[in-house]
Amino acid sequence: MAVEMQAGLASDGGSKLKMLLTFVDSLPDGQEMGIYYSLDLGATNFRVLQLELGGRNSMILRHKVESHPIPRYLMTGKIEDLFDFIAMTLQSIIDKNGVAEHNPDLRRELGFTFSFPVRQTSASSGILIRWTKGISIENAIGKDVTQCLEEAMSRRGLNMRVAVLVNDTVGSLALGHYHDEDTVAAVVIGTGTNACYVELREAIIKSRGLLTNSGGMVVNMEWGSFLSSHLPRTSYDIALDDESPNRNEQGFEKMISGMYLGEIVRRVLYRMARESDIFGDAAHFMSAPFSLRTPLMAAMHEDDSPDLKEVAKILRENLGMQDVPLRARRMVVRVCDIVARRAARLVAAGIVGILKKIGRDGSDGVATGRTKGEFRRSVIAVEGGLYASYELFREYLKEAVAEILGEEVARNVVLRTFEDGSGIGAALLAASHSSNR
Ligand code: ADP
Numbered sequence: 001m002a003v004e005m006q007a008g009l010a011s012d013g014g015s016k017l018k019m020l021l022t023f024v025d026s027l028p029d030g031q032e033m034g035i036y037y038s039l040d041l042g043a044t045n046f047r048v049l050q051l052e053l054g055g056r057n058s059m060i061l062r063h064k065v066e067s068h069p070i071p072r073y074l075m076t077g078k079i080e081d082l083f084d085f086i087a088m089t090l091q092s093i094i095d096k097n098g099v100a101e102h103n104p105d106l107r108r109e110l111g112f113t114f115s116f117p118v119r120q121t122s123a124s125s126g127i128l129i130r131w132t133k134g135i136s137i138e139n140a141i142g143k144d145v146t147q148c149l150e151e152a153m154s155r156r157g158l159n160m161r162v163a164v165l166v167n168d169t170v171g172s173l174a175l176g177h178y179h180d181e182d183t184v185a186a187v188v189i190g191t192g193t194n195a196c197y198v199e200l201r202e203a204i205i206k207s208r209g210l211l212t213n214s215g216g217m218v219v220n221m222e223w224g225s226f227l228s229s230h231l232p233r234t235s236y237d238i239a240l241d242d243e244s245p246n247r248n249e250q251g252f253e254k255m256i257s258g259m260y261l262g263e264i265v266r267r268v269l270y271r272m273a274r275e276s277d278i279f280g281d282a283a284h285f286m287s288a289p290f291s292l293r294t295p296l297m298a299a300m301h302e303d304d305s306p307d308l309k310e311v312a313k314i315l316r317e318n319l320g321m322q323d324v325p326l327r328a329r330r331m332v333v334r335v336c337d338i339v340a341r342r343a344a345r346l347v348a349a350g351i352v353g354i355l356k357k358i359g360r361d362g363s364d365g366v367a368t369g370r371t372k373g374e375f376r377r378s379v380i381a382v383e384g385g386l387y388a389s390y391e392l393f394r395e396y397l398k399e400a401v402a403e404i405l406g407e408e409v410a411r412n413v414v415l416r417t418f419e420d421g422s423g424i425g426a427a428l429l430a431a432s433h434s435s436n437r
Contacts, residue, residue: 001353004228005221010205016251018222021204022170022196023123025212027177028428030058036434037094037160038111038426039086039149040168043133045069046086048093049420051427058179065423066093070135079140083152091158108160109434111426113171114145123433126165163430169196170218172421174429176381180416183379185354188421189347189393190384192250193257196220197354223350224253231255231346236267243289252350256343258386262294264339269332278328282321291319298390301336308333341396348400351380355405355413362409375412383418 008019033055040047045067052062068089074082094108116135118126125146131137140148146162153160166174169188173196176183185197199219201212210217233255240263241247241254254260266286273283286292296314303310308329315321315332324332355361360378387394394415402410418425 001223001226001228001350002356004226005353005357006203008221009199009203009219012206014206016225016227018220018225019206020220020222021120021207021210022166022218022220023120024164024166024170024174024218024429024433025123025214025216026432027174027183027198027218028432029181030178031055032178032428032431034431034434034436036109036111036163036427036430037090038113038171038423038430039090040113040115040422040426041086042115043135046089047423048090049423049427050093050097051424051431053428053431060424063424063427064097065420075135075137077137079137079143079148080152082137083149084155086149087152087156087158090153090160091156094158105159106436108158109163109430109436110160111171111428111430112146112149112162112165113168113422113426114165115168115422118145118165118167120165123164124162161435163433163435164426166426166429167194167196167220168422168425169194169220170421171423171425171429172381172383172418173197173218173425174432175418175421175425176379176416178425178428179418180379182377182414183381183416184358184360185351185378186381186383186421187347187351187387188384189257189382189387191257191259191386193224193253193347193384194221195223195350195354197358199358221354224250224257226350227251236264236271240264240267252346256346258294258384260294261339261343261386262292262297263290265297265332265335266290266292268335268339272331272335278331279321279324282324285319285321294386295389297336298340298393300332301340301392302390303333337392340390340393344393344396345400348397348404351401351413351415352404354380360413362405375409377412377414379414379416381418381421382415383421388417388419 004015004017008015008017032053035052038049047065047067050064054061074085116132117129119129120126125144128140128145146165150162169186172188173186176186187195196218198216201210201215237255270286273279273286296318300311300314311329311332315324352361362375
């Protein structure tokens with residue numbers, strides 16, 4: 001991972017890891033003050049968040065969130081129509097909340113979380129490369145999405161500026177850093193997976209002469225697409241990839257994230273069912289791709305009843321498999337355990353790769369003969385539905401980090417869970433990048 005990171009920083013296309021520059025060179029530190037907004041545009045809805053910051057010791061005085069579905073007809077129309085709709089909603093939220101802003105002429109500041117592929121041109125602007133996840137608004141491709149949104153806001157008479165344009169991982173990092181200044185990286189493990197971290201300017205070889213205020217910059221790794229000859233894949237991984245709509249892409253993600261873990265388990269079980277009589281004649285119930293969702297896999301894995309009642313119930317109610325014998329249910333739990341453990345260990349390896357890349361894995365400490373207790377504390381902000389809801393996954397991850405780094409170094413590596421980096425984190429970045437500061 002560390003070697004691939006270096007290759008991705010040396011040249012565009014130098015690695016499966018894109019290592020995208022975000023131009024974010026400073027992170028919130030807890031001193032931010034005032035009212036800020038964020039807009040998180042997802043595939044099916046958008047969320048608007050209003051955040052009031054107290055200005056001392058990471059004080060969030062108030063935060064309000066509203067989520068709105070995106071009407072279907074706007075997902076395939078013109079960008080002006082979608083953004084006019086969003087600007088109108090933003091305006092009405094601001095009016096409704098009637099915030100006592102001291103100076104109504106002051107331009108409001110927005111953090112825009114835009115989870116689609118963008119070529120960033122500054123911390124607050126970027127060109128849309130393509131849509132994913134079901135949206136296809138042709139006339140937006142190749143355009144600066146910030147400019148499009150700001151034009152829509154000004155058409156609506158909304159005095160608001162996009163202070164930052166980020167992806168959700170960067171929001172997580174900002175949220176982590178706001179609460180704990182030792183936060184150096186963020187990892188999201190939900191439906192998909194990604195990570196970002198703070199890199200030294202000199203290490204970003206592909207952008208020589210890059211100016212930053214702090215000497216560092218947040219790099220969005222897009223680690224879901226990581227693959228390497230050092231990463232062993234099984235026949236199940238290869239078959240899953242071959243049959244996926246994005247073949248040869250997102251290789252790491254396909255071994256780790258919530259979208260795929262249940263499906264890997266299903267593939268293993270289905271083969272066991274076909275090649276043995278362990279599931280009796282119920283094998284065909286497992287033939288449908290993606291019929292075993294990851295939350296159900298986790299529930300079976302975490303079934304601690306002696307006769308595995310929950311496993312029996314899930315197999316019966318969700319896959320239609322009646323009377324699966326206890327021996328087979330035990331096997332199901334074992335397969336879930338192997339698949340979850342592998343995923344957690346891969347994430348751990350990825351995290352250690354980041355720490356190694358930024359010299360925080362303890363190896364320089366050993367080389368320079370540093371004595372006990374002198375390793376710097378490093379916090380990794382982690383968020384996402386899979387990580388948050390899957391306790392055994394979290395345990396395996398922590399265990400593997402300690403195993404790779406050794407207990408002594410691992411004591412200074414803190415995995416801290418956060419919630420809503422894409423909302424709160426983006427608003428915090430709007431604050432730290434505010435032109436009103
Ligand atoms: P996003 O879709 O934006 O990644 P989340 O971070 O909330 O949203 O992650 C949702 C994903 O988390 C789901 O797709 C699912 O795979 C996974 N997930 C949700 N609940 C559980 C659970 N109880 N156990 C394991 N995985 C879960």
